[in-house]
Amino acid sequence: HVQLVESGGGSVQAGGSLRLSCAASEYTYSSYCMGWFRQAPGKEREGVAAADSDGSTHYGDSVKGRFTVSVDNARKTLYLQMNNLKPEDTAMYYCAADPPPVCGVGSIPFFGYRGQGTQVTVS
DSSP states (O other), rough: OEEEEOOOOEEEETTTOEEEEEEEESTTTTSSSSEEEEEEETTTTEEEEEOOSSSSSEEEETTTTEEEEEEEEEEEEEEEOOOOOOOGGGGEEEEEEOOOOOOOOOGGGGEEEEEOEEEEEEO
């Protein structure tokens, strides 16, 4: 059973940066698709970024050029570096994982494994 624990959320002013972390309970990065999705109050879940087992990464249009997803295999941790944050980035951010083959950004919100979420607030 995969357990995912996010950390690193908080409050920041527009234009600032935050880095989210997602620690996995077991080694999944060698074969799973890992990623991030977010959900703001009253809005649908939105795929943010995905990191495939082949090393490729994918981003939602709203975050391209500002967010970077990366994996530290040794620490079994997934990261999301968020730069130039905007108020519309305010949401609860979740880490998610699923076995292959699907690894599109749009599929991340529907993955079978997810963490408890971490709040990001941009003012």
